[in-house]
Amino acid sequence: MPDPINTPTSTQSTLQAVRFRGGGFHPRRHPWAALAAFALLIALWEGTSRVGLASPLFLPPPSAVGRALAGMIADGSLWLNLKASLLRIGVGWSLGTLGGLTVGLLMGVASVARAVGVPLVSAFFPIPKIALLPLFILWFGIGEASKFATIGFGVFFPTVIAVYSAIDSVPRNLIRMAQSFGLPWGAILRNILLPGALPGILAGFRITASIALILVVAAEMIGAEYGIGAFVLMAGNLMQTDTLLAGVMVMSALGLTIGALLSLLERRLLVWR
Template identity: 85%
Template sequence: MSEILRSDALPSASPSLSGPQPVRFRGGGFTVRRHPWAALAAFAVLIGLWEGASRIGLASPLFLPPPSAVGAALSVMVTDGSLWLNLKASLGRIAVGWTLGTLGGMLVGFAMGIGSLARAVGVPLVSAFFPIPKIALLPLFILWFGIGEPSKFATIGFGVFFPTVIATYSAIDSVPRNLIRMAQSFGLPWRSILRSIVLPGALPGILAGFRISSSIALILVVAAEMIGAEYGIGAFVLMAGNLMQTDTLLAGVLVLSLMGLTIGTLLSLLERRLLKWR
C-alpha cells in the first residue's frame, strides 16, 4: 500500500523536461512597424464624414463646402494656371528663407554646443529673442528691405533661425561625453571627433529640428504673403476669403496641407538615408 502511495505521489514527467524548448524572443519592444494604409483609411473616413454631413444639410455649403466642391475649385486652379503661379512664388520664398535661417542656425548652434564662451553669450540671447512673434517684425523688415522679396526672406529666415539654433545646440549637448572622452584618450584630433562622434550623435536631433523649422517656414510665408504679396498661396487664400469663395479658400488650404505633407515626406527620406546606422 505504501509503495502504491509513493508511486502516486511521484510527479509525472512534464513535457517541458523531455527536451530543450525554444525561448520566445522578448527584445522587440518599441520596434517601429509600418502601417501604410492606416493614414489613407483615416483620411478616407474623415472626408466621407465631411461629405456626408454636407449632403444631409448638417453643414452649410457657404461656411463649410463639401470636399467635392473643394476638389472642383482645386481643379479650376490647376486648369487656369493660378495654382502653379502661386505655388511657385511660395515655394521659392520658403526655399530661400529656410535655407538662410537653417545654415545660420546650424552654425550658431554648433558654436554654442562646442564652445563655452559661445554658449555663455548665445543662450541668454536666444532665450530673449526666440519668444518674439516673427511676423510682428515684418513691418520693420519692410522698412529695412522694402516691400519686395527680401523682407519676406528675412521674416522666414529669422523665424527658422532660432528653432534651428536650439535644436542643434541641444542635440550636440546630448551627445554622450564618455564617447568624446574615450576618443580624446586615444589621441584623436578634434576634427575627427566632431566628424565621427559629435555630428552622427547630434544628427537625429538636428533633423528633428528641421521638421519644426519647415513647419514654421510654411506658417510664416503664408502670413507674410497675406500682409504684402501679389502672388503666393497666402495671398490667394486671403483674396478668396475676402470674396467669400470658401470652396476656393479651402482649396488653397488643401494645397498648404499637401505642401507640408510633401516636405515631411522629403525629410523622412533624408532621415532614412542619413540615419541608416540606427
C-alpha cells in the same frame, strides 16, 4: 550501459525556444492606416454637407473643394501661386538653417559661445516673427527680401536650439574615450559629435519646415501679389469658401510632401540606427 554524455537529460528535453522580446519601440510603417484615416475624415465631411448639417457657404463639401482645385489647376493659378511660395520657403529656410547650424554648433562645442548664445536665444526666440515683418519691410522694402528675412529669422532660432540640444545630448563618455585615444578635435567632431547629434538636428528640421510654411503664408497675406497666402486671403475676402479651402488643402499637401522628403532623408542618413 548508456553513455551519460550523449543521453538527454530531463532538463535538455524540456528546453524551448524563447520568444524575442527586444522589438519594443521599433517603428513600423503603416501607410494604409493614414490613408484610411484621411478617407474616413473626407467621407464624414462630405456626409455632413450632404445631409444639411453644415451650410455649403461656410463649410463646402470636399466635392466642391475638388472642383475649385481642378479649376485652379486648369487656369494655371495654382502653379503660379505655389511657385512663388516655394521660392520664398526655399530661400528663407535655407538662410535660417545655415545660420542656425553655424551658431548652434558653436554653442554646442564652445563654452564662451554657449554662455553668450543661450541668454540671447532665450530672449529673442519668444518674439512673434511675423510681428517683425513691418520692420523688415522698412529695412528691406516691400519685395521678396523682407519675406526672406521673416522666414529666415523664424527658422534661425529653432534650428539653433535643435542643434545645440542635439550636440549637448551626445554621451560624454564617447568624447572622453576618443580624447583618451588621442583623436584630434576635427575627427571627434566628424565621427562622434555630428553623427550622434544628427537625429536631433533632423527632428529640428521638421519643426522649422512647418514654421517656414506658416510664416510664408502670414507674410504673403500682409504684402504679396502672388503666393498661397495671398490667394487664400483673396478668396476669403470674396467669400469663395470652396476656393479658400482648396488653397488650404494645397498648403496641407505641401506640408505632407515636405514631411515625406524629410522622412526619406532620415532613412538615408540614419541607416546606422
